[in-house]
Amino acid sequence: MARLNATDLAQRLGRQAEAVCRFYLSNGRKNGNYWQVGDARNTQGRSMFVRLADSPKGPAGKWSDPATGEHGDLLDVIRESLGLMDFVDIAEEARRFLSLPQLDPAPSAPGRKAPPSPSGSAEAARRLLAMTRPISGTVVKTYLRNRGIQDLRDTGCLRFHPNCYYRPEGDGPTGTWPAMIAAVTDLGGTVTGAHRTWLARDGSDKAPVELPRKAMGDLLGHAVRFGTADDIMAAGEGIETILSLRQILPVMPMASALSAGHLAAIMFPYGLRRLYIVRDDDPAGDGARDRLIDRATEAGIEAIPLSPMLGDFNEDLVSRGIDALRTGLRAQLAHRDITRFLIPTP
Secondary structure (H helix, E strand, O other), rough: OEEEEEHHHHHHHHHHHHHHHHHOOOOOEEEOOEEOOOOOOOOOOOEEEEEEEOOOOOOOOOOOEOOOOEEEEEHHHHHHHHOOHHHHHHHHHHHHHHHHOOOOOOOOOOOOOOOOOOOOHHHHHHHHOOEEEEEEOOOHHHHHHOOOOOOOOOOOOOEEEEEEEEEEOOOOEEEEEEEEEEEEEEOOOOOEEEEEEOOOOOOOEEOOOOOOOOEEOOOOEEEEOOOOOOOOOEEEOOOHHHHOOOOOOOOOOOEEEOOOOHHHHOEEEEEEEOEEEEOOOOHHHHHHHHHHHHHHHHHOEEEEEEEOOOOOOHHHHHHOOHHHHHHHOOOOHHHHHHHOOOOOOO
16 A cells, blocks of 8 residues: 655645644634744644745745744644654544545654653643633533533533544544543642543534543542632532532532542542532442542541432433432531522522
8 A cells, every 4th residue: 555655744734734723723813824823732822833825935834933943844733732642643643634545654754853742641631622612602512411411600621622533442443523621630720631521423422432531641639620629529520420410509619530549539628628429329439439538537527428319410410300409419418508509499
């Protein structure tokens, strides 16, 4: 099978330079015959210039960043914006964008600069988040609405990526799907990771892939956070589980640790006095609850488990409805928190 080398791919991308920039450098904007953005990692700003058409100064697709002295072509943009490491992956992504057959790539050109962070790192997670936009008006809202989740206050940690790269665990084809991207942060608000939920193109459900949820970055002790914790907070596993509780406890700070193991290791904010442990009804959820109760007790924090009627609180919300969810939770909350946090029945 014929090879398509780096020069060929770069030239083909250059012929669609503006489309490439709008996709991979979405935080920039067109300015005359150039696309301006902060850098090749899609940071907001105006330092980097991408040439959109051939000119006496050079071919379309070439770019330079006078602030740093960096320069390159659109393959470098794909590499940096997606945090890819190997030329094989970069070429595959370029071919996917160009709708070309997946041909055998040529070896990476000598001297081609490696990206500064490996795929799956905290830095790669930050780069992914830089490529996203708010969820308003996107299939993320459709997906959440189909899960019974409509009150989305304090959900700035949730973002939308229209074509998030998905690679299966086995030998299946690589593709892209729309995705809900959640920022994982430490107690100080620094992004340490990201969680991807790939969605069906109409937002009706998760994407029909083997593993529609994957996390990347530094997760242990950290979480997807809704609101700022003070003296009271709730912590659980899944994002949809936590958002289900926030339909009736919308101002209680909450955190999604993304798994039972990470829930058991979640870090406690300074000044926390009472922790609601949002458990899933399975052995892993029981184990996380028990370990977290022990840790909280040792730290002098009151720990109160919240148990669903079914498998988890999103299942309760979808199957039993919001009134039944409210009734079930009211009996489990500390009395003084009912008037402080619980939305009464309309």
